[in-house]
Amino acid sequence: MTFEPTVAPDSRPIRVRIAPSPTGDPHVGTAYIGLLNYLFAKQRGGKFVLRIEDTDRTRFVATSEHMIFEALKWVGLTWDEGPDVGGPFGPYRQSERTEIYREHAEILLANGTAYRSFETAEELEAMRQQQIAAKTPPRYNGAHRHLTPAQIDAYLAEGRPYTIRLKVPENTSTTFTDELRTAITFDHNNVDDQVLLKSDGYPTYHLANVVDDHLMQITDVIRAEEWISSTPKHVLLYNAFGWDLPRFWHMPLLRNVDKSKISKRKNPVSLVFYQQSGYLPQAMLNFLGLLGGGMAQPTEAEIVSKGLNTKEGDIFSLPEMLEKFDFKRISLGGPVFDLVKLKWLNGEYLRKLTPDEFFAALRTTILSDDYVRAIAPLVQARMETLGQFGDMTSFFFSDNISPPESVWLPKKRTFEETVAFAAEQLTALEAATWDATSIESALKTLGEAKQWSVKENFMLLRAILTGSLTSPPLTESLVVFGKSRSLDRLRRFLETQKKLANQRK
RNA sequence: GUCCCCGUCGUCCAGUGGUUAGGACAUCGCCCUUUCACGGCGGUAACACGGGUUCGAAUCCCGUCGGGGACGCCA
Numbered sequence: 309m310t311f312e313p314t315v316a317p318d319s320r321p322i323r324v325r326i327a328p329s330p331t332g333d334p335h336v337g338t339a340y341i342g343l344l345n346y347l348f349a350k351q352r353g354g355k356f357v358l359r360i361e362d363t364d365r366t367r368f369v370a371t372s373e374h375m376i377f378e379a380l381k382w383v384g385l386t387w388d389e390g391p392d393v394g395g396p397f398g399p400y401r402q403s404e405r406t407e408i409y410r411e412h413a414e415i416l417l418a419n420g421t422a423y424r425s426f427e428t429a430e431e432l433e434a435m436r437q438q439q440i441a442a443k444t445p446p447r448y449n450g451a452h453r454h455l456t457p458a459q460i461d462a463y464l465a466e467g468r469p470y471t472i473r474l475k476v477p478e479n480t481s482t483t484f485t486d487e488l489r490t491a492i493t494f495d496h497n498n499v500d501d502q503v504l505l506k507s508d509g510y511p512t513y514h515l516a517n518v519v520d521d522h523l524m525q526i527t528d529v530i531r532a533e534e535w536i537s538s539t540p541k542h543v544l545l546y547n548a549f550g551w552d553l554p555r556f557w558h559m560p561l562l563r564n565v566d567k568s569k570i571s572k573r574k575n576p577v578s579l580v581f582y583q584q585s586g587y588l589p590q591a592m593l594n595f596l597g598l599l600g601g602g603m604a605q606p607t608e609a610e611i612v613s614k615g616l617n618t619k620e621g622d623i624f625s626l627p628e629m630l631e632k633f634d635f636k637r638i639s640l641g642g643p644v645f646d647l648v649k650l651k652w653l654n655g656e657y658l659r660k661l662t663p664d665e666f667f668a669a670l671r672t673t674i675l676s677d678d679y680v681r682a683i684a685p686l687v688q689a690r691m692e693t694l695g696q697f698g699d700m701t702s703f704f705f706s707d708n709i710s711p712p713e714s715v716w717l718p719k720k721r722t723f724e725e726t727v728a729f730a731a732e733q734l735t736a737l738e739a740a741t742w743d744a745t746s747i748e749s750a751l752k753t754l755g756e757a758k759q760w761s762v763k764e765n766f767m768l769l770r771a772i773l774t775g776s777l778t779s780p781p782l783t784e785s786l787v788v789f790g791k792s793r794s795l796d797r798l799r800r801f802l803e804t805q806k807k808l809a810n811q812r813k
Numbered sequence: 814g815u816c817c818c819c820g821u822c823g824u825c826c827a828g829u830g831g832u833u834a835g836g837a838c839a840u841c842g843c844c845c846u847u848u849c850a851c852g853g854c855g856g857u858a859a860c861a862c863g864g865g866u867u868c869g870a871a872u873c874c875c876g877u878c879g880g881g882g883a884c885g886c887c888a
Binding site for chain 2: 328329331361363364366427428429432433436439440442443444445446447469473486489492493495497498502503505506507508510512513514517532533534535536537538558560561565567569598599600601602603604605618619620621622623639640641642644646648649652655659
């Protein structure tokens with residue numbers, strides 16, 4: 309038996325959404341999928357919805373949501389419905405919809421397509437480790453699938469916490485259509501009994517996304533390829549509720565240079581980083597539009613008639629994308645997020661600005677009053693002439709800082725232990741709130757634990773971030789320079805040293 | 814390990830049975846130039862492999878190999 313649920317009729321007005329999770333800095337992948345959804349909706353007279361998926365309270369970052377809004381606006385994307393602008397299908401923040409998910413989980417419990425599972429997270433983790441050790445696929449063993457009503461009542465009476473899991477039908481398979489691919493089939497032996505409602509009462513992505521997409525009347529789910537393998541669970545859920553399916557479009561995943569899924573370790577992924585580093589939003593958007601194809605190359609006739617240079621086939625604006633972008637053209641190989649080409653594109657846009665516009669661009673970003681004002685007090689006491697400002701603060705305005713080993717390597721430390729310690733600094737800073745006292749205590753705590761003196765500790769970081777052993781106060785400088793750029797500089801340093809170390813071997 | 818997706822220059826894209834396999838970025842060379850950059854001109858560079866189908870395969874089919882993703886009370 310194969311499930312073949314009905315797909316929503318084509319006549320419904322197009323509605324798409326992006327659903328970022330507020331767990332940190334806004335991600336280039338969010339802008340990429342956002343752009344695609346935006347284009348899809350606008351080309352079809354549809355609505356583009358922004359929904360915040362904040363159901364993981366352990367990873368929740370309070371400042372993140374606002375940063376996501378600002379970053380999307382920065383690249384030029386706007387949404388028709390969302391937590392900030394409202395809309396007829398709100399609330400658009402999942403943490404405000406918990407009651408809805410609970411009710412829907414009850415429906416599944418009642419119709420037998422879901423069940424309660426009383427294992428603890430620790431028990432499940434132990435099971436997973438055993439399975440991995442035994443080289444078998446890590447999967448929930450379905451132990452509580454067949455609990456008798458008496459057992460369930462006993463557990464409930466005990467007040468034992470539980471999750472609600474999807475009861476994936478046995479011995480069948482699910483087939484769904486991906487609009488960019490052929491039909492995709494998953495045997496249910498390979499589909500886990502996914503947790504739908506966590507023991508804290510919050511839904512997992514799977515439940516929340518299906519319920520919300522249905523209630524918000526989403527017609528087309530355009531998301532990253534990493535979701536393909538959980539799509540059968542979603543199809544099963546639509547089925548269990550008796551709902552029509554949206555169309556699924558899985559977009560290729562952005563990649564690091566080594567082709568792995570894009571990650572902050574290997575590539576700057578924060579939109580804040582690009583903004584603060586002086587990339588123009590139109591260049592970023594253009595670059596994202598280039599990845600994965602979608603834009604038809606100009607024909608020879610167009611090149612001749614418009615007097616285009618051949619390279620200008622790669623240069624286009626959002627209105628041009630709206631006009632020409634074709635989803636059926638998207639190529640499925642995961643595109644490398646190539647910083648080199650992004651920089652070239654950005655240079656192209658920079659050169660096209662008028663002198664006044666260029667000046668304005670500098671003054672609103674890298675030379676903004678706010679930025680210079682924040683830097684000024686760090687060097688005032690150290691200066692004898694204003695002319696020394698540049699000497700003391702150049703690292704705030706530089707892209708590439710690569711101190712030689714003679715600068716960053718402490719006298720009494722080896723290369724290996726120092727690089728390892730710098731990696732620890734990165735981890736500590738990633739977890740730190742970005743203010744001077746938090747940074748300082750995070751570093752000191754680490755130094756004490758690893759037996760690094762405050763001097764060695766701070767000097768190392770100073771060298772990595774400023775390229776010098778003489779600089780304005782370190783923690784204050786870090787705060788002004790910004791978390792995303794500071795951490796990126798540290799990551800690049802580590803990558804560079806790793807490569808050098810490999811070359812020596 | 815299991816399942817799923819993908820596979821054209823180093824990178825991003827063209828190419829959908831008949832092309833000298835095209836463009837962009839990068840790279841190399843030349844020109845312009847006080848330097849660098851910009852700009853101009855030119856070069857190197859790819860159909861992963863093996864079987865089919867066909868008069869003819871980058872294009873269609875199968876297998877192999879390679880890459881990636883998923884396998885969480887993360888999203």
